[in-house]
Structures are given as C-alpha cells and as structure tokens.
Amino acid sequence: MGLREVKRERTRRLIADKAFELFNDNGFGRTTVEQIAAAAEVGPSTLYRYFPTKETLVLEFVEDCLGDAVSWFREQPELELTAGLQAVIERVLEQLETNPGRVRAVFDLAAQTASVSAHLNELIWRFRTDLADELVLRLPTNNRADNRAEFTSALAAGIAMNIIETVVRVWVDTPDTTDAKSLARQAMSLLRSGGIPLPAATYRVSDNSRYDS
Amino acid sequence: MGLREVKRERTRRLIADKAFELFNDNGFGRTTVEQIAAAAEVGPSTLYRYFPTKETLVLEFVEDCLGDAVSWFREQPELELTAGLQAVIERVLEQLETNPGRVRAVFDLAAQTASVSAHLNELIWRFRTDLADELVLRLPTNNRADNRAEFTSALAAGIAMNIIETVVRVWVDTPDTTDAKSLARQAMSLLRSGGIPLPAATYRVSDNSRYDS
DNA sequence: AAGGATTTTGGTAGTGACTACCATATGGCT
C-alpha cells in the first residue's frame, strides 16, 4: 500500500471524526458541511469527494457493518439456511459491537433528524434485499414457474433484518446491561416456539366488521 | 364544510396530480418544484405550504394508507392479537388497492430515486413503531420487570410490516395476476407452518426438506 | 350589504446542500 492510500484513509477518518464531533456538539441540522471541511482543514470539494452526502458522514460505519456481513455470507455458500441466517445476524451484531459509541450516536442522530433516519432505513432495506438475493440461491429451485422462492427469501430476510433492528434498538438504549447476541437468540427462540403473535392465516375476522372508508 | 376547505382540497389534489405527471414524464430529479408550481398555477410558497418536501408530493397517498390502518386498529381494542394483525395487514392492502396506479408509480419512483426510497422506508418504519406501540397494549402485562412485551411487540409488528412490504413489491410488479390479500394469506400460512426458514436458535443443523415447495 | 377579522396566497431575499469544471499541487514511477 502506497503513501497515497495511507493519506486517503487518514483524511477520510479525520473528516468523519470531526463531523461527529460537530454533530454531537451542535446537532446535525446546525452543522454545515463547510464547518466540517474547515474543522478537518480540507476544502469542501474534497469533503464531497469522500462523502457524497452529509448523511453518509454519519452512516458509513453502519453501512460497512451491514455490507461486510453480506459479503461474508456470500463467501459461505455451503452454509445451511437456518444456521446461515443466525450467523449473519450475529456477524452484524459483532461488527456493530466493535464501536458501540458510534452506533449509539448514529441512532441518536437518526431519532432527532428525519433525513438521517430515512437514510438509515434505506441502508437497512438494501441489506435486506441483498440478503434475500443471496438466500434465493440457496433455496431448492422449484419446478413451478411462480416466484415462490423469491417470495420466501424476501420474508426470511425481512425477519432476520427485523431481529437485528429490534435487538439493536434495545441494545443502544441499554448498552451496559444488554448482550446483543444473547438477546438475538432469545428473539429466535421466541419466533420458533410461537412466542410471537403471528397474523392468523385463517380468515373469518370478527363478524366481518366492514373495512370500508 | 365551507368554500375554503373545498378550495384547499382542490388545489392540494391539483398540485399532487401535476407533480405526478411531471415526475412520470421527466423523472423526479429532472423536475423542479417551480415547474410543478407553475403547472398547478400556484406560487412556490403555496406549494410548500401544502407539501413541506418534494418527496411528500409522491408519498402522501402511501402515508395516508398506513396512517388510516393504524388509527383504525387503535379503535378496535377488543380485537384479538392474531386476528388483529391480519386485519391490519389486509386493511393496508385494501387501501393501497384503491389506487393501484399511484402505488405503482410510487414504487417506480422509489426504485430509481434514492431520496424517495429513503422517505418511503421512513414511512414504513413509522408504521411499524406505531403498530408496535398499539400491540404492546394488548399483550398481557408480564409481572417481570423486563421489557419482554415491547420486544415481542416490535418483532410482531416487524413481521406484519414485512408481509405487507413483500406482498406489495410482488403486487406492483404484476398487478394484474396478483391478488394482494390472498398473497398475504399465503405468506401468513407459510410463516405459521414453518415454510419460511427462520434463523436457528442453536447451531444444530436441521433438515431443510421443509423448504421444498 | 358592509365592515373588519382571519386565512390563504404570491413574492422577495435569503441559506445551504450539492454539482460541474478547471487550475494547481502532490505522490508514483522511469
């Protein structure tokens, strides 16, 4: 690795760190990118070359955690489905736990800034579709022409993402008393044992109380 | 209702319709709010009074569908949990089906414009938290001091939202051959019968023959 | 119908995120 890439990583990290400082001190909305650029002692153009939007300054770490887990999963094609899903969930949680403070800050900013929340949800959605794309390859190809496999994969990926999200939201609120992975396993057990109320598949909703508007 | 409110509704709808026209013709990114305001023959200030962001021009219909379903659910406190979840899911789908073209257009725009996708995901997330808040009131209050009820509610609401989202994404792709509600019931059956691979709570490898279809 | 109170509107003047572009500076290589 040459000097060039070293400097690139250094400035990238410098910018992100200064941004977090300013966001935490003054709030996301009351911090301008020019202030961040000035604090990191780079020009605004340079900042935009590293971080195309203001939100990516906040969310890059989470994005990397999710992306790493997906590409790791891609490299384990022999992994059985249920074990694979658990492994992905736990891998994401492990990655996030490498920097609890930043995760906490991200969720704090998301809670108070709509655009950050929106981009966070966007990341989560991308993770889910990527995971679903990978899952569908591991389902037995059905001989019928319908897209049952994609449907099943989407639901399964959604449940996995749902577990991650729910666990993380608990974890960021009580980081000291919560073990993310064991909480995730509780969620899995609850799901498998029927401890979560699922929508009823059998119709006959109470006396057909009309839904019209 | 006075003349004032009539005119208000008329201009609101006029603006939204003109916006959809322009978005579909020229794309979201290549349409400015001033163009929309000019097409609807109002000033830009007026447009911003009705729609605080450009994205709300696109997403208001979906937001209303989700919001209506939640407030309807809130008014049915006697509804049993599993039946209630099904009812909420089906109510959202019914609402969306009142305007399939617009739903399709929304998802098309979301697919090609990141900011629209982000705001859509934000709406979905709000729906899920609102639903979870309502579910927790219907769970038996546990005698323990932990937050098991909130945890369970979050997971259940996430699964419901997941079903809706997955069904809608299939439905908008093939609106003619898909019946949203029956597809949702298929999803519920799959979930209840173990047809969806769930993450394993233990690392024990299980048979995957159940996932054949 | 006439008046004033209230709401709605359109315009002005901004701020700030983000883009396209170009000249300059810097690290990598022969």
Add this chain to the structure above:
DNA sequence: AGCCATATGGTAGTCACTACCAAAATCCTT
C-alpha cells in the same frame, strides 16, 4: 530530474427549502 496519474481547492451555479411581508380571498357579524 521529469513525466504521468491522481488528489486538491476554488469558482460559479442549481435547486430545495425557510423566513417574512404585503395583498387577496374567505368568513363572520351587524
């Protein structure tokens, strides 16, 4: 040293969005 590729900083501009104000439209009372 000298050439090439890349990184940087600055300029000028677009556009979403805000704060604010004066004028128009609607309403409500007498």
